[in-house]
Amino acid sequence: MHNVVLKGHQGGYQLTLKQNGAFTAIIGELGELFAKLSRERSGQGDEQIVGFKINTENRLLTDREKQQIQELIEQYPQFRVEKIESGVMTKAAAKAWKEQDSIHISRLVIRSGQEIQIDGDVLFIGTVHRGGILRATGSVYLVGKIEGVVQAGFPDREEAIVVGDLSQAIQVRIADNVDILADSDQTFTPRSVTYINDLHMLDYGNLDELKAIRPKLYNKIGEA
Template sequence: MQFVVLKGHQGGYQLTLKQNGAFTAIIAELSELFVKLSREQSSQDDTKIVGFKIDTEKRLLTDQEKRQIQDLIEQYPQFKVEQIESDVITKAAAQILKEQDSIHMSRLVIRSGQEVQVDGDVLFIGAVHRGGILRATGSVYVVGKIEGVVHAGFPDRDDAIVVGDLSQAIQVRIADTVDILADSDQAFTPRSITYINDLHLLDYGNLDDLKTIRPKLYNKIGEA
């Protein structure tokens, strides 16, 4: 076959659809291939369902093309599509990744009753009043004033951190972990780090300890 490459792996098969082939030609080759595979499976009297992982290289299939491939393969009850993946992503997905990998600067004043969410990491130089919530999908670096709630790693990134002075904050959250600070004796400075420790509890440290607390983040941003 010219445009479809079949390789076995543990528990199933890997199908590579060559990016230089016309989609109609690929469908034709897949049709021929699965007729053959179905016959072989029937002759072995094997009732096990075989899964296929499909790699489209640098071709990004439309939803309709994916559905066409799935429908073709699933004509045979003994076969199923486990996943379809490619080496490229959509522009929309790339933009999301870019935003999540960037540090956004925010000068916002978040008042009581307001909630602001940022995708990715945020350098916050504004103010969060009591009753306001600053939420980020990544880490939060506080230079401004926090009197309300700061929530990093929303909704489930427990590797996120909060850096900065939270001495006036009511509450800090990382992922699904919360600490009430209003009555806390925890001392904060501009170099304080709030993070989730190995026991999945909120813990506190100093920016000097970042290499130990979050070595991957330390290597990414360099010595603080």
């Protein structure tokens, strides 16, 4: 076979589809391969379901091409596709990844009743008035005045943090964890860190503790 490379691994197989091969040729070779493997396993009386991880190198398969592979393997009940991965991504996926990996600077004034969402991390130097909500899919670094609600890690990124002074904020959220601050005796400074601890509860610390709290984030942004 010239366009399909098969390697075994614990519990299944790794299939590499050569990026320069014609897709029709790849489908033909996959059909031959699945039929051969099916005969061999039937001859051995092996009925265990085997998974295939498929790598397409630097080729992006269309939805239709993925469907063709799925329909082909569904002819053999003892086989299943575990995942299809590629060494490249679509422009839309790349843009979304870049947004998530970037720190955005925001000078917005968020008034009562307004909800503003930002993709990725945000350095916020604006104002959130009481009744306003600042929401980010990543971490939030506060320099501005916060009197409303701040949410990081929306909707479910528990590794996100909030850095900054929340002493006037009504509420802080990370992912789906919420803490009401209006009646809290928690002390905040511009170097305060709000995060989700190992017990999956909101907790508080200081930037000096960031290396212990979030080692990966500490390595990413450097020493605070």
